Structure formats: structure tokens, C-alpha cells
Amino acid sequence: MTSDSRPTLLPGAPHTDRRLFLAGTATLAGMAAVGLPLSGIARAADAAAEVADLQKAVKGQVVARDTEFYEPWRQSMIWQTQKFPRRPDIIVQAESVEDVVAAVNHARQSKRRITTRAGGHSFCGCFMRDDGMLVDVSRLSTIEIDAARGEAVVGPGVIGRRLQEDLARHDLAFPTAHCGMVPISGFLLGGGLGWNGNAWGGMATYAILEVEIVTPDGTVRTASERENPDLFWAVRGGGPGLFGVVTRFRLRCYPRPKAMRSHTYIFPFTSAPDVAKAMEEIGPKLPLNVELIGVITAAPPGLEKACSAPGCDQVLVLQSVAFVDTEQQALAGMAPLADHPITKLALVANKNAPETFENLYYGNEVPFPQRRYCVDNIYADGLAKPIEVIMRHMPHSPSRVTAPVLLYKGRPDMPDGATATKGNFYVSCYAQWDDPAADKANKDWLIALYEELQPLGTGSYINELNQEGRPHRIRECYTAEGWAKLAALRAKYDPERVFHTFYGLEPQPRQS
Ligand SMILES: Cc1cc2nc3c(=O)[nH]c(=O)nc-3n(C[C@H](O)[C@H](O)[C@H](O)COP(=O)(O)OP(=O)(O)OC[C@H]3O[C@@H](n4cnc5c(N)ncnc54)[C@H](O)[C@@H]3O)c2cc1C
Secondary structure (H helix, E strand, O other): OOOOOOOOOOOOOOOOOHHHHHHHHHHHHHHHHOOOOHHHHHHHHHHHHHHHHHHHHOOOEEEEOOOOOHHHHHHHOOOOOOOOOOOOOEEEEOOOHHHHHHHHHHHHHOOOOEEEEOOOOOOOOOOOOOOOEEEEOOOOOOEEEEOOOOEEEEOOOOEHHHHHHHHHOOOEEOOOOOOOOOEHHHHHHHOOOOOOOOOOOOOHHHHEEEEEEEOOOOOEEEEEOOOOHHHHHHHOOOHHHOOOEEEEEEEEOEEOOOOOEEEEEEEEHHHHHHHHHHHHHHHHHOOOOEEEEEEEEEOOOOOOHHHOOOOOOEEEEEEEEEOOOOHHHHHHHHHHHHOOHHHHHOOEEEEEEEOOHHHHHHHHHOOOOOOEEEEEEEEEOOOHHHHHHHHHHHHHOOOOOOEEEEEEOOOOOOOOOOOOOOOOEEEEEEEEEOOHHHHHHHHHHHHHHHHHHHHHOOEOOHHHOOOOOOHHHHHHHOOHHHHHHHHHHHHHHOOOOOEOOOOOOOOOOOOO
8 A cells, every 4th residue: 555645656657757648659550550440540649649739738747548558547546446447538647736727728628527636535436537637636745834823735645644744743733534544635625524523623624724726717716715715615525526626725733632542442243233322322422522433343353252143243343532632631531431331341442542643544544455445424313223224234245344434423513615514423334345246246235225324314425425326315415505506606617517527427428
């Protein structure tokens, strides 16, 4: 796994080899030699000329479909091991905002629709579409910290772990995603369920103070509460339906908690309904700076026996994490969990463990390694019914490492933005497997689970919605007013429909 959001290129495909675009021309001879139809050769020649023109305007790499290194480039854009078979005409890896402007102008003029990719972590690979242009901004990855103001100016290619490490040197912190390798860009634009989210703004997107964004007309704009506030509203949650490329974020950061601590309890899977009920009781008693999260996962070595009831070779790991400055505050904050009778059912308890962000990242990256994924979620006000459905479906999961997650959100006050959190709990499930032959079984299983869960919920979160399998649920990630406002803003800023909208909501025409 890479520690960074940049594509890992296969040997022979360097980041900056300008000769790559010539590969299109080079293959022409080969195509003629193997007797490809002349119309195909003419199209390839046109494409090579077009890419050569674009390459002159762009410092970064331009890679065209049907050229030698296209497939390694395309695959390297996708973080997981499932490499969705969708093929944009052109991939542009931007080195600067000027590159992004050139790419957007070129796409508009050549009538190619654009998607943006920063870290490629989208579980459904929503940035990877047939035809059009993929603009990769992973190399815009600078971090500038203004410690006095408690702010950071950050490129979209920065990953959470790196931002956290840099901020720590200034005694600052940020509500990054729970896995450190998740880039901040798509995470923030889709909403951002980050560490200590309840205390740090509700959703991480509200820590965005300002963005630099290239809009479909090729203009570089600033969006903030004061400048282009309507566009700023869309930036805070528009996510995979956003009509522009964000090239820089100015972020509000928070004082670094000096004494983070956690309590962790491991329960047999069969106790999940009791644990879920306890989470409903404990959650509202916790201060905002204590996070409560449960993960159903394969039983760790040594606990398999205790979890050997039928359909029960898994455990529920329940953890509270206190983002505080003293051990005393941590123990007081986490007392509603430590004092709850549910803890007596735990097979293992690890109390008052000192925590670091790196430790938290590591703990979350182990159960979510690079493999094939399909992910879905609902927000819900209670857990009783959702856990009953999960318990019924889990024994039939085609994969033993598939992991449902229960996160207490509460209802922290949040400003207005496109993102819409509508429930006390976030209930997600990370179907994961390795064998491509198991794709259909795992995806069908997850769709069935969430079609049963959806009516029990209050909405969904766009960044972890199964846009591929349940596109009819995309609008449930927004309020009715928010959805209409997003559509009106798209019509205003992108009248020519230069940008693709949400994956799953539009047909995917192929040109060839
Ligand atoms: C292991 C793992 C753990 C995760 N943990 C969390 C978590 O704790 N909390 C959480 O909220 N989410 C989590 N996620 C989901 C994550 O938020 C999304 O996958 C998010 O899209 C990742 O950001 P990215 O930059 O890789 O986006 P990409 O996959 O690169 O892009 C996804 C979409 O975002 C839009 N986009 C991205 N960057 C830009 C930009 N600069 N300008 C315009 N549009 C852009 C595009 O529409 C694009 O199609 C996790 C994902 C993974 C794989």
C-alpha cells in the first residue's frame, strides 16, 4: 500500500515522461501492421494529435486511451484492487492550477465531460467514467500552516496522516478520515466523517474556510462564506456531484488534544443487539469530544473459540476515544461507557489506553486493507432495528472479512451546507473480498442488506453510498431543498454540462 495518494505507477511508466504522449503515434504503425481498419487508424491519429496539443499546454502528464501506458495509468488511479472497467479518453495529471485550467478548457472545447480524482479512494470509483477526461489532482499536495491563525492551506492530494503529522508540530489537529491514508479532498467535499467529528464541526467539510476552484468556464475562483457563497455551499457536501475542480483548501484547524485515551471492549457477535442498545444509552451521555464507534469484524486469534456459536465467528469491537488534555478529563468523559453494565459481557477489555492519531489510523487501516470493496450506509436515529437486520444478513455474507460499522454522531450544531446528516447513528458496511469471481455475490449481498436497511434510516452519506448498485438512493444523501439547490447551482455554473454529475445517475455513452 502506498502511504500517499499519488498513483503507484508500474515499472516503465514514470510520472513525468513527456514521451508518453507520443506513444499514441508510435502505436499507429503497429496498428497498421496488424491490419486494423483505416478508420480506427485515423481516429487514433486524431487522438494523438489532440493529446500532443493538450500536452503542450500542460506541464503534467497527459495520457490518451489506446496508448501504451494508458492501462497502468488508469488502474493506478483506483486505490482498491477492483479496477472498474471504465475508460476515459484522456487522463491529465495536473502539476498546477494552470494545468487544471488548461485541462478544463480543453475538455469544454472538445466536448469531453470531466471528472476529478484526488486520491482515488472512492469505493465505487465514481471518478472513473467511460469517455471524457479524468483530471487527477493528486500532485497538488502542498501544506502551508499558519499556526498563529490555526489554519492550513492544503492541496487536494494531501492525505490525512500527513496533514495530521505536520499540524502536530504546531500543536494543531484536524478531523481527518479514520484511516490515515484517505486523502482530504474527496473526503471533505463529500462531507467528511472525521475523528472527533462531533466536537470539531459535526462534519469535516465545515472546517473548510475557503477553496480555490476551477469552474467549468475555466475561471479560477475563490469560494468562501463571503465570496461566491452559493458555490461554497455546494463545495461543502456536493462531493461526487460537484461541478468544478478544487485546487486548494484553506482549513480551520483545532488545538491538538494533549492526552488522548481510549477504552476498547470486544464482545461476541451474538451480543451485538445488547451492545447496540447500550450504544443508544451511552451516546447521548458522552461529551462531544468523546467518540463512540463499534466495528463488527473477524474474531482475532485466541477469541475464535469464544465466538464459535453458529453464525458467530465474528466479534463486535466497541471503542470510545477521548480527545482531551488530561487523563482525568478522559476518564470522566468515557465514564458513561466504562460504568455501563454492558461492559460485563465483554470477552476482552483494554481500558484507559494512551492514544495517538497514528495508533488510531493503524487500528483502522488493519481491518480495511487494499482489496475489492463495495460499501454502503444509512444514517439512523436508533440501532435496534438496523442491528437486527445486520445480524440476520451477516451469517450469509460471502466474505468473512466484511465489516459493518456503527458510529454515534449525535446532533452537533452544523452550519448550512450541501451535506446533510440526519440521524444519531451512522450505520455503514464495508463488503471486502479478494477474488474477482466473488464480485457479484458480495455486491448482491450488500444491495439486499441496504435495501432492507434503507427504510429504517433517515438518509445516507454520499461518500460511502453504493452509487453503482443503488443509484436511486443518491438523492437520499441530501435534503429535498438541498438536492434542488445543488441542481440549480449546477445549471448556473455548468450550463454546458462540462462536468459529469453523480455516478449512477447518468447514462455512460461510449463514443467508439
Ligand atoms: C479505507 C478508507 C477509509 C475511509 N474512511 C472514511 C472516513 O473515516 N470518513 C469518511 O467520511 N469517509 C471515509 N472514506 C471515504 C472517503 O471519504 C471517500 O472515498 C473520498 O472520496 C476519498 O477522497 P479521494 O480524494 O480519494 O476521492 P476520489 O476517489 O479521488 O474522488 C471521489 C470524487 O470526489 C470528487 N473530488 C475529489 N477531489 C476533488 C477535487 N479536488 N475537486 C472536485 N471534486 C473532487 C470527484 O467528484 C470524485 O469523483 C474512506 C475510504 C476508504 C477507501
